[in-house]
Amino acid sequence: MTSAPTTDASTVDGADALSAILVRLGLARAGQPIEFEALSGGVSSDIWVVRTADRPFVVKRALEQLKVDADWHAPLARVASEAAWLEYAGAVVPGSCPRVLAFDAETFTMALEYLDPAEHRNWKSELLAGRVDPGVAASVASRLGRVHAASAGDTALAARFDHADLFESLRIEPYLVRAGAAVPEAREQLAEIAQSLRATRVGLVHGDVSPKNILIGAEPMFLDAECATWGDPAFDAAFCLTHLVLKRIHLAAQGAALRASAHAFQDAYLAEVDWEDADAASRRIDRIVPALLLARVAGASPVEYLDDGSRARVRSLAITALRTGVPVGALLDDEEG
Numbered sequence: 001m002t003s004a005p006t007t008d009a010s011t012v013d014g015a016d017a018l019s020a021i022l023v024r025l026g027l028a029r030a031g032q033p034i035e036f037e038a039l040s041g042g043v044s045s046d047i048w049v050v051r052t053a054d055r056p057f058v059v060k061r062a063l064e065q066l067k068v069d070a071d072w073h074a075p076l077a078r079v080a081s082e083a084a085w086l087e088y089a090g091a092v093v094p095g096s097c098p099r100v101l102a103f104d105a106e107t108f109t110m111a112l113e114y115l116d117p118a119e120h121r122n123w124k125s126e127l128l129a130g131r132v133d134p135g136v137a138a139s140v141a142s143r144l145g146r147v148h149a150a151s152a153g154d155t156a157l158a159a160r161f162d163h164a165d166l167f168e169s170l171r172i173e174p175y176l177v178r179a180g181a182a183v184p185e186a187r188e189q190l191a192e193i194a195q196s197l198r199a200t201r202v203g204l205v206h207g208d209v210s211p212k213n214i215l216i217g218a219e220p221m222f223l224d225a226e227c228a229t230w231g232d233p234a235f236d237a238a239f240c241l242t243h244l245v246l247k248r249i250h251l252a253a254q255g256a257a258l259r260a261s262a263h264a265f266q267d268a269y270l271a272e273v274d275w276e277d278a279d280a281a282s283r284r285i286d287r288i289v290p291a292l293l294l295a296r297v298a299g300a301s302p303v304e305y306l307d308d309g310s311r312a313r314v315r316s317l318a319i320t321a322l323r324t325g326v327p328v329g330a331l332l333d334d335e336e337g
Contacts, residue, residue, distance in 0.1 A: 018059070021109055025102040028052045045079075045226070049114060056114040057101055062226070078166050078226040079108040085206060085228035086112075088157070092150040096143050097222045115215060123220070124211035127247050128305065132257035138268040140220045140240065144209060145272025148233040151204035152275030161204055163229040170227045171207060171235075172197060174300035176291055182298040183315070189322040193291045196284070200232035202275060209240040211247075234281050237269045238288035245293060245328055246303055249310050255336065262329055289328050290321035 015036065022028040029052075037049040039058075046061045062079045083103040089096050101111040123136065151157050176194040180187040207227025215221045241262055248258035266285065270278045296303045297311045297318075306314065317335075321328045 017107075018061070018109070021104055021107055022050065022052075022059070022111070025104060025111065027057065027102060027111055028054075050111075058098070058112040058114055060110045060112065062108045077108065078163075078170065079103070079110050080105060081161065081163050081166060081228045082225040083110050084160065085204065085225035086222075088151070088204065089147045089206075089222065089225075093143055093146045095219055095221070096147065097225075115221070120215035120217045120221060122212065123214040123216050124243075126216065127211055127254075127258075128251070130251065130254050132251075132254045132261055134257065134260040134264040136216050136220065137244065137261035138264040140209075140214055140216075141237070141265040141267075141269035142272060143220055144206070144222075144236055144240070145269045147206075148203045148236070149272050149274050152202055152233070154204075157204060158201065158230045161228060161230040164198065164231075167205070167207060167227060167229040167231060168198075175295035176299070179291070179295040179299040183294055183319070186294060186319050186322050190291055190294070193288060197232055197235060197288075200234075200284075201230050203230070203233040205229050205231040205233060206236050207239075209236045211240070211243050232284065233275075234284040235288060237266070237281075238285045238292060241265060241285065242289050242292040242296065245289065245332070246296060246306065246314065248332065249313055250305055259329070259333070286327040287325075290318040293328065294318040294322070 018036075019028065019034055022034065023030050027050075028034055032052055035051040037051070039047040039049060048059050050057055050059050060079065080103065083100050086097045086100050090099060098115055099113040101113060103110045123140070126132075126136075172194050176190045176197075180190040180194075183190075205228065206222060206225050207229060208224050209222070213222060213224040215223065244258055244262045244265065248255050248262070251258065266282070269285075270282055273281045293314050295301075297306070297314050302311075317328055317331050320326070321331055
C-alpha cells in the first residue's frame with residue numbers, strides 16, 4: 001500500500017467521530033493530538049496509519065460500496081470476520097499476521113499493530129519490481145497450509161465463521177457469476193466451480209490471499225482477511241497461484257522464476273495438507289485457478305497491470321483450461337516451449 005501525506009485529524013473525513021472511537025477504545029487520550037496518514041491500495045476499506053504521542057498503529061474502516069467501477073456492495077460486518085481470522089491465525093501460527101489491538105463492533109472499525117514498511121515489504125510490489133524469490137512463495141504457502149491444517153474439522157470454528165453470505169457477496173458473485181455472464185462459453189464450468197465452493201466446507205478460508213495482502217520480512221505476514229469464511233481451503237491456494245500466473249504473463253523476463261515460485265508454492269502447500277488426500281486438494285486447486293484467472297479479466301475486479309494483449313491471453317488460457325481440465329501452468333509451459 002502507498003501512503004498520502006500525513007494530515008491532522010481536522011482534515012480527515014469523519015475525523016471527529018473516528019477520534020472519538022479511538023478514545024473510547026483506549027487507543028488515544030481525549031484532547032491528545034492525532035495524526036492520520038491515509039493509505040491507498042485496497043478497494044474495500046478506508047485505512048490510515050494513526051500516530052499519537054504514545055505510538056503509531058493502523059485503523060481500518062470498511063466501506064459498503066467498494067472502490068471499483070462496478071456496482072459492488074458488501075456487508076460491513078466483514079470487518080468482524082477479519083478481526084476473528086487475524087486473532088485465530090496469529091494464535092495457531094504466531095507472527096503470521098499483525099496483532100489486533102481493538103475492534104469496535106458498533107462502527108466496524110479495527111485497529112492493528114503498525115508494521116514498519118522498511119522491515120515488512122509488500123510482496124506484490126516486490127514481484128512487480130522483478131524481485132522474485134521462490135523461497136518466499138514456499139514460505140507463504142507453508143504458513144497458509146498450517147492455518148488450514150489447524151482449523152480443519154473444528155466444529156466450533158465452523159460455526160464461528162459461518163459466513164457463506166459474505167463469501168458469496170465478496171467472491172462468488174463478483175468473481176465467478178459475473179465472469180460467467182461476461183464469458184458465456186465458460187459459464188457452465190464457472191457455475192460448477194461456484195457450486196463446489198459453496199458446498200465444500202472443511203476449513204477456515206482467508207479469501208484474499210493475494211500478494212498485495214502479504215508482507216515479507218523475516219517471515220510472511222497475511223493482511224486483509226475480510227472474506228474469511230468456513231469453506232474450501234483450496235480456494236486460498238488457488239487465489240495466490242492465480243496471481244503468480246498473472247505476473248508470469250505480465251513479466252516475461254521473470255517467467256522462469258515465477259514458474260518456479262508457483263511450483264514451490266504448490267509443493268509447500270500440499271506438504272501441509274493432512275485433512276484430506278493431497279492429490280484431491282491439488283486437483284481442486286488446479287480447477288479453481290483458471291476460474292479465478294477469468295474472473296480477473298472479466299469479473300467485477302479486473303487486475304490493473306495487464307495490457308489488452310495480456311488480458312486476451314489470460315482469457316484464452318483460462319477458457320482452454322476450464323474446457324480441457326489441463327492445468328494452466330502446463331498450458332503456459334507448452335506455449336513458452
